[in-house]
Amino acid sequence: MNIVVNEELKAYIDPLTPDEHDALERSILAEGCRDALVLWGDVLVDGHNRYGICQKHGLPFQTVQNTHFQSMEDVHLWMIDQHLGRRSVSDFQRGVLALRKREIVADRRARAAATFVASAPAEETQAEADPSTDVATTSVAPAEDLSSREAIARAARLSSSQVVMIEKIQKQAAPELVAAVKSGTISLNAAAAVATLPAEEQVAAAVAGKDELKQAAKRVREAKRKTREETPVKAADEAAAPSDAPAADELQTLRARVAELTAENEALRQQLAQLRGSDAPSTGGDGQPF
Template identity: 25%
Template sequence: MEKSKNKTFTKWNILFEFFNKQGGKHNKKEYDNEKFNQILNAPYTWEDDRLVFMDKKLDLFNSLLALLPIPNGKIDEVKAFMEIFKVMNDTPKHTYYVIIKHFKETYLQYTDLIDFSDNIITGLLIDRVACLHDIDSFLQIPSKYKCLYVDYINYIEHIDFDKFDNKIDWVEINWNENKPITEDSLQTIKKLKQDCENYNIPFYFKGWGKSENNPNPDDPTLNPAHRYYNKAGCMLDGRIYYYDPITKKAASTIKLFEDDYYIMEEYNGLHTIWELKSYLPLMKSELFELLKENISKNGLNDPILYYLTSDNRKIVIEGHTRLKVCIDLSIKDFPTKEITEDFNSLEDIQLWMLKHQFQRRNLSSIERLELAYQSKDIIEKRAKQNLSKAGKKDTIVSIDTNLEIANLAGVGKTTVVSYSNVIKNGSPKIIDKMKKGELTISGAFNRIKDKPSKTDKINTEIIYLKSFDEGMEFINNKIIEGIIVLKTEDQINKLTSIQKAKFGILILHQ
């Protein structure tokens, strides 16, 4: 059982559960009607609202006709259907997904006798070409909401959408984890998506089946903390195709600096997005529980900080973990504060978040450097942007990523170079000891620098100085160890790698 939005998600596999209670016996004569009724009436005992799945493996109509036990050892198909659907009709707070594996035209004689209340959704499972023949009869079911569940589409070249005539509410793909993804199947998925868009039918891509199928190893939905988490990830071409049949809404987005971002939480007027929520390391579960206990007893004192977008929506930029605690504890009365910095991009906010962490927390050098290293991609991205604007004279200064990280963390550039080398070339054991503080950065670097395969990876990034005074400032801040003065730039070729890495270069004739 797991949470899905505001409702509990569960499976109500009547026959499967009954078989289990009977020790796996499938002989109708040995069924205990009392145990069956206990399973049948379970929804009456559920106090919370639920999304209830009649599992696709159950093959509801086929199984009921063949196996469902009725008192006195007789099979009465009509009564069997009416008993199960009566439970659904009598518990309207639950939403039932009746997933049908096969639906023959002859089954329609039974559906005409059933009352399909508005909380019942019927779905036709399509996992082979033969299932396409079931669509015509499935569309005649008198249920208010219908969907197509597509498990495997390699052999499905085309679904005739002209037949749907507004009778299909959405199409959902959940890739069969036992089937590999090929280029042809990927194109078929995209074609099905395009067909849905052309006919204005919501398209729901639920997941890749298993992570090996996912073409994007950096898919954020692979992270359990993501709102749309799927064990195999669910992004298709960088987008999340989600559809909630209860609210009839797709994945919610918010606009920030003219770009759309998927909303992770919406609570008390505040919104969070993954790009900010996950930018800094997420809190470990045991620490989260301690924080939760503390806030439960003492309340929330530090305000959650937000930035107001151009359309006056509040995006959280500090306090994501505390907000999650408030959501879990249903706390709505907590302090918030607007941050009115002049941000121009998402990266501006991310760098502000990083600097704010340094201000509000007492961090060790390794902790500061580990956090500052989070900005490496942003610094490199901005360096490339600067290169397109600046002339060649500024090129080397513009791409000094290590210097920028050093300035953020308040450490020397050589320390950043050593840290980077350890991260790239150190064993997991050495990296772990360094991060835990059991090894200093220089100590960890010394462990790896003598290895033959690593010695040729010394960072020779050059720091060009604009003046002698700037060089002295860098020395005082331990960014460089000294100043090398050259008459012309071509003399740099005579310097060693160590000199280039540890000293600032001042060119007299530029």
């Protein structure tokens, strides 16, 4: 039998760890290869590890054809669904697989919609020529909708918050940090925190090992907590600053106006006193008027 190993398919799912591979090898040596390898024509789709172990030890195995595949996308989706259902797959791996499925499904839906729109005028013309033609039957059935985080979480058997953390790790984490997550050295929560650090700090923490990764995550959380505590105080100060400045300016203006009015009032008093002195009648030496 000619079996073709497609390296892209072989690498599409994260490989077993050395311990997992050793456990599988011991199981096959003791009980034989119980599960059939899945083929698409000559291409091996599922069972790369079992195939390699059987080839290494000259052990027999069974194969089965999957006749439903029409494209490599079908193969990818089938592989994803198979691994999403396996208990040995970690939370991080399930999240990554569900996000991959979202991309494939979204692309399929977009292509189906574009094809339907492009073919609609021709179908309408055909329907006009032949009224018995049902245009609705030519539409493509919608693919599974994984556009929301909740849908992805259900597909991966995770919480929405876990999906958010996995997305953050995928986008921001250095390869060394991703490797630490895959190996179980660091938790999803801690890895998502460390992923917010500059790449060189992530690498340094990952290289230093589990304890340093925990400390790095702790520092990030403490910094975020401090920022949250300081934000309300800062916001209050910023809110008060604009109102305090006009109040101070207004007070200074009022004081200047009071001083100005006081000076004007004093000047008026002096003028009044002068006027009263000039209006008094002249008197003789005895004080009597002439």
